[in-house]
Amino acid sequence: MRDKFSPMRPIKSAQLKQTRFPRVAIALRLAGFLLLLPGHLLSAQNVPIVSGAVGFFDSKNTGINFFQPVFAPVVVAPLGKHFLAESRFDLRGFYARKNGNSGPYQGTYIGSTQYLQLDYFATDKLTITGGRFLTPFGTYNERLTAIWIPKLQDGPLIFPIGTRTTGSSNGAMVRGALIAKPSFHLNYIGYFSASSDAAQFQAGRAAGYRFDAYFPNKRVEVGTSYGRFLQGTHNNSSGAHFWWLPYRFPLEVRSEYAHGAHAQGYWIESTYRLSQWRGPDSLFGRLEPVFRMQQTFRNSPGPGDGLPAADTKQADFGLDYHLPHEVRLNTSYSRKLSAAGNGNIWDISLTYRFLFPMWRGHQ
Amino acid sequence: MKNVRSCSKYAVLPLAIFLLGSLLAWAQAATSGQSAGQTPSTKQAKTAATNPGERVFQANCGRCHNPPEQISPRITGTVLRHMRERALLSPQDERDLLKFLAP
Numbered sequence: 273m274r275d276k277f278s279p280m281r282p283i284k285s286a287q288l289k290q291t292r293f294p295r296v297a298i299a300l301r302l303a304g305f306l307l308l309l310p311g312h313l314l315s316a317q318n319v320p321i322v323s324g325a326v327g328f329f330d331s332k333n334t335g336i337n338f339f340q341p342v343f344a345p346v347v348v349a350p351l352g353k354h355f356l357a358e359s360r361f362d363l364r365g366f367y368a369r370k371n372g373n374s375g376p377y378q379g380t381y382i383g384s385t386q387y388l389q390l391d392y393f394a395t396d397k398l399t400i401t402g403g404r405f406l407t408p409f410g411t412y413n414e415r416l417t418a419i420w421i422p423k424l425q426d427g428p429l430i431f432p433i434g435t436r437t438t439g440s441s442n443g444a445m446v447r448g449a450l451i452a453k454p455s456f457h458l459n460y461i462g463y464f465s466a467s468s469d470a471a472q473f474q475a476g477r478a479a480g481y482r483f484d485a486y487f488p489n490k491r492v493e494v495g496t497s498y499g500r501f502l503q504g505t506h507n508n509s510s511g512a513h514f515w516w517l518p519y520r521f522p523l524e525v526r527s528e529y530a531h532g533a534h535a536q537g538y539w540i541e542s543t544y545r546l547s548q549w550r551g552p553d554s555l556f557g558r559l560e561p562v563f564r565m566q567q568t569f570r571n572s573p574g575p576g577d578g579l580p581a582a583d584t585k586q587a588d589f590g591l592d593y594h595l596p597h598e599v600r601l602n603t604s605y606s607r608k609l610s611a612a613g614n615g616n617i618w619d620i621s622l623t624y625r626f627l628f629p630m631w632r633g634h635q
Numbered sequence: 636m637k638n639v640r641s642c643s644k645y646a647v648l649p650l651a652i653f654l655l656g657s658l659l660a661w662a663q664a665a666t667s668g669q670s671a672g673q674t675p676s677t678k679q680a681k682t683a684a685t686n687p688g689e690r691v692f693q694a695n696c697g698r699c700h701n702p703p704e705q706i707s708p709r710i711t712g713t714v715l716r717h718m719r720e721r722a723l724l725s726p727q728d729e730r731d732l733l734k735f736l737a738p
Contacts, residue, residue: 317712317737348717356716391720399720414721415699452725459723488694517698598704629709 320349320630324360325420327623334608334615338368344386344419349630351390359388360418385472386417386440397452401445404473408445408461408482409434409497410528411513420625423524423543423562424590424604426617430537430568432578433530434499434509437476441465457486459495467503477503484513491517497530507533522547534574539566545594552594562590562604582611598625688735695722695732711737 324345331338342364349357367379389403406414413435416422431439445463452458460483467477479502484495493515501507511530517523527540541564547557567585590604599622606617692702696718706714714736715729724732 317709317733318716319707319709319713321710321713321717348713350713350716356713356720358717358720391716393716393719396726399723401720418700421700447720447723449723449725452723452728454727457723457725488690491694491698493698515698519693594701596704625703627703627706627710629707632709 318350319632320347321627322347322630323625323627325418325623325625327419327621329425329621330619331425332616332618334613334617336368336372338366340364340366342419346418347630354393356391356393357389358391360386362386362419383472384438384440395448397448397450399447401447402443404440404442404475405445405463407435407439407441407465407478407480407499408447408463409480409499409509410482410511410530411495411515411526412528413439416526420598420600420623423541423560423592423602424564424588425602425619425621426588426604426606428528428537428539428564429566429580429584429586430528430530430532430535430539433532433535433537434480434497434511436478436501436578438474440473440475441478442468442473442475455487455489457488459484459486476501480509491515491519501533505533509533522552532574532577532579534572534577535568535570535579537566537568537579539564541588543590543592553596558594560592560594562588562592564588564590580610580612584608584610584612588617598627599623600625686735687731688733691724691728691732692735695724695728698722706736708737 322345324343327342327344329340329342331340342362344360344362346360347358351357361383363381363383365379365381367377369375370378385404387403387405389401389405392400392402394400406417408414410433412428412431417427417439441463443463443465445461447461448459450458450460460481462479462481464479465475465477468475478499480497480499482495482497484493486493493513495513497509497511497513499509501509509530509532511528513526513528515527516525522545524543525540526542527538529538530536541562543560543562545552545557545560547554549556551557565585565587567583568580569583570579570581573581586606586608588604588606590602592603593601595601602619602621602623604617604619606619608615608617696702711733715724715733718724718732719729
């Protein structure tokens with residue numbers, strides 16, 4: 273039994289020719305084909321899921337206003353006992369005034385395939401991934417870029433370090449746990465990415481790894497990342513992260529440091545949901561103040577590396593409100609101080625997260 | 636040397652804010668525990684201590700995102716596999732989590 277959301281209807285050739293992004297259409301067709309696998313491969317609990325979020329982002333950055341409607345669907349489908357196919361796309365419009373802060377609004381459409389990967393669970397401690405995946409440098413890119421997750425709308429300033437060129441890699445990745453005890457995990461990830469200029473699958477040639485030590489009883493994690501960019505001028509990126517999310521109270525502390533070829537920087541973010549006042553579903557319990565401090569230091573000119581051209585420090589103050597039914601309102605104010613110019617950034621966004629089975633499946 | 640000095644100077648601010656935030660959070664947790672007895676959060680924490688599956692959820696999935704309001708039993712296996720890959724769950728964690736999501 274399939275419901276109306278099933279993407280299993282075949283895409284006609286004419287539609288493929290008409291679309292502006294044929295590779296997305298091909299990817300969707302491939303995903304549809306995979307989902308047409310015999311039903312007996314899927315047990316009652318393994319029905320493919322459609323998840324993701326829709327959102328509306330508005331931002332005013334040093335006087336220039338722009339807004340973005342976003343649709344970010346995720347499709348996850350188990351294939352047999354050892355495989356998992358998963359993908360995430362980001363489809364967004366970008367609307368800004370023609371002359372910066374005057375003139376009519378005009379927009380462009382931006383579509384990207386953030387990941388389209390096949391995971392093979394080889395052993396309990398080894399998973400092999402092939403395809404397009406999120407570059408596992410640091411923590412932000414892999415864990416916090418889904419639009420329904422981050423507590424602040426804008427990513428950290430050091431995000432481009434280690435994630436060039438697009439935050440995604442095309443190639444292979446191995447990951448797993450070297451040690452997995454109840455009180456201690458030692459996890460590893462290693463990857464290689466090939467260079468690609470294809471419109472929906474841009475990636476840089478790179479290789480790298482990440483190790484992290486995690487203490488589940490304390491919810492404390494420390495880790496280190498390394499990446500080597502292997503095209504053009506080769507260079508290294510390295511980083512470290514520290515997370516602490518105590519069980520006793522709803523405080524979350526996340527931080528990262530990264531060092532690139534021409535710049536370095538850090539961010540530290542703390543959030544505290546007011547759920548201890550009358551519970552997480554109360555009027556005040558749905559509020560979540562957020563604070564992030566971040567800095568970048570420019571060591572040498574690095575045109576095109578995506579980081580601020582001059583030393584920058586920025587304080588972000590956010591206030592999120594968790595509405596019922598997976599709707600969240602994020603607001604924030606940021607003050608940026610830089611030799612290249614100071615500025616204010618105001619953000620407001622509304623996101624709705626969804627998660628449902630692709631079809632009814634067996635009961 | 637100048638860069639090093641400026642780094643250390645600026646590093647003091649977030650550290651101080653972090654420590655202040657931690658102190659306030661700790662103080663609030665202590666006072667709410669005294670005045671209101673068991674709040675839902677503390678109840679959940681105690682439940683988590685006795686329910687391995689919920690503990691696994693909080694320790695792994697809950698590190699990055701809030702739990703969804705509901706998960707259909709038909710997709711628990713799929714969600715588990717996704718989390719196995721993302722959060723590097725151990726087989727024991729996976730079993731505990733499955734019991735929690737689809738008891």
